[in-house]
Amino acid sequence: MSNLIIAMIRYELLITMRAAYSWVTPLLFFIIVVCLFPLAIGPDIDLLNKIAPGIIWVAALLAIVISINQLFSQDREEGYLDELLLSSYPLTLLISCKLISHWIAHGFPLIIISPCLGFILNLSTHQEYALVMTLLIGTPTLVLLGAIGSALTVGIRHHGLLLPILIMPLYIPVLIFAIGAMTAASVNQPIVGYLAILGALFLITLAFSPLLTSISLRIGVNQC
Amino acid sequence: MLTWLQKKWLSPKNFYHTAGVYLPWIGSAFLLLFIYGLISGLFIAPADYQQGDGFRIIYVHVPSAFTAMMIYFVMACCAFLTLVWRIKIAAIAMSSSASIGAWFTALALITGSIWGKPMWGTWWIWDARLTSVLILLFLYLGFIALQSVISDQQSRDRAGAVIALVGVINLPIIHYSVIWWNTLHQGPTLSKFAVPSIAPSMLYPLLAMIGAFFLFYTVILLMRMRNAILLREMKTEWVTQVVNYES
Numbered sequence: 416m417s418n419l420i421i422a423m424i425r426y427e428l429l430i431t432m433r434a435a436y437s438w439v440t441p442l443l444f445f446i447i448v449v450c451l452f453p454l455a456i457g458p459d460i461d462l463l464n465k466i467a468p469g470i471i472w473v474a475a476l477l478a479i480v481i482s483i484n485q486l487f488s489q490d491r492e493e494g495y496l497d498e499l500l501l502s503s504y505p506l507t508l509l510i511s512c513k514l515i516s517h518w519i520a521h522g523f524p525l526i527i528i529s530p531c532l533g534f535i536l537n538l539s540t541h542q543e544y545a546l547v548m549t550l551l552i553g554t555p556t557l558v559l560l561g562a563i564g565s566a567l568t569v570g571i572r573h574h575g576l577l578l579p580i581l582i583m584p585l586y587i588p589v590l591i592f593a594i595g596a597m598t599a600a601s602v603n604q605p606i607v608g609y610l611a612i613l614g615a616l617f618l619i620t621l622a623f624s625p626l627l628t629s630i631s632l633r634i635g636v637n638q639c
Numbered sequence: 640m641l642t643w644l645q646k647k648w649l650s651p652k653n654f655y656h657t658a659g660v661y662l663p664w665i666g667s668a669f670l671l672l673f674i675y676g677l678i679s680g681l682f683i684a685p686a687d688y689q690q691g692d693g694f695r696i697i698y699v700h701v702p703s704a705f706t707a708m709m710i711y712f713v714m715a716c717c718a719f720l721t722l723v724w725r726i727k728i729a730a731i732a733m734s735s736s737a738s739i740g741a742w743f744t745a746l747a748l749i750t751g752s753i754w755g756k757p758m759w760g761t762w763w764i765w766d767a768r769l770t771s772v773l774i775l776l777f778l779y780l781g782f783i784a785l786q787s788v789i790s791d792q793q794s795r796d797r798a799g800a801v802i803a804l805v806g807v808i809n810l811p812i813i814h815y816s817v818i819w820w821n822t823l824h825q826g827p828t829l830s831k832f833a834v835p836s837i838a839p840s841m842l843y844p845l846l847a848m849i850g851a852f853f854l855f856y857t858v859i860l861l862m863r864m865r866n867a868i869l870l871r872e873m874k875t876e877w878v879t880q881v882v883n884y885e886s
Contacts, residue, residue, distance in 0.1 A: 563805055571789060577788060580777075580781045581784070581785060581802060584781065584809075584813070585813075591820045592816060595820075627801060627805060630801060637793075637794050
């Protein structure tokens, strides 16, 4: 079984790396959105420092939504999704592998690049640490929640903006607690409590998301 | 019990007829409660010592907020029935509830704004309760948007059921995180576990209005469901008969 998991994740990652477009675009989107804010608000460094956590988190959230949009659509066009559905292995397991590799390919680069964006928005070291930690614990939850929506809309031809409408309201708790941690970090308070709540949200989502995603996929592929 | 349920309510055809029989009764119960609540709430109940006559919007605001939340809960229960036992009627009830719920949520938000303007001095504040009701509206709209783009009937029902269930799991989490985030709203007027912080002369009209709003929801729901059943079973013999008979 563990062979299967490793092979599946490796395979998914290989595909993503070879089609660099799919993981580079959300990353570029993330960077550009963050860079637009100083231009829109003005170069007031204190103000930017105050709203930087919100800017970076909202941009990361949007980048995740964009990348999650293509989680299953390509596979469906190529018929790979049907193979997964017909496979004798449990679908939840296969989907979990897919989600892990999706997070590594699309969530992790955001986390790597986020301290750089923090620097240009004048974050302190403690805030940088909080930013990386909240993204590290928060983005998997976003991917897990997004997968359900992505599976539901996979069979709809021009779904475009439907997915963000469906899943963004569900992202609010993660956003609130991540920003809570960032605000605490800006006044040098401990952030462990917030990270624990983010971790709890992650575990809850982890418990029901693969199951609901596989149910949704079976629904999603049948609709046209 | 189960056979009675099956016979009277569960098949679309029987549901259509049974609902038709019960509708006038529920409708008149609604009218009675509504008229009592409206008259005693707007004219008989004393004015609030602090908020004056302005508080009377509570008789629309609180019932619509209550009903909006209850409808989402009803939808989630129907979603469970749809996913697990594939009960057709439950799916119809779920889809028909969504837009009613969205309207009640919008009504709660609008009346809340109108109340907030004289009391807080602003139409809108980013307060916990207001925000979570706004998010409830987004959940309703997402559900409606999803159902409106799927053409296949069965996948539409099931996809809607999944998103309603996900929503109901998340709703308490969203609610408490938003409360934690910011709060300014006055404490709940009605609570099951405490003595209500409201005088009886104001309380009874409020309870009547809540009951009236629930009944109104039931009436509209049954009407919409009967309509949806006719549309879904368009090609069957009994619908042709009903349509011919009624026209």
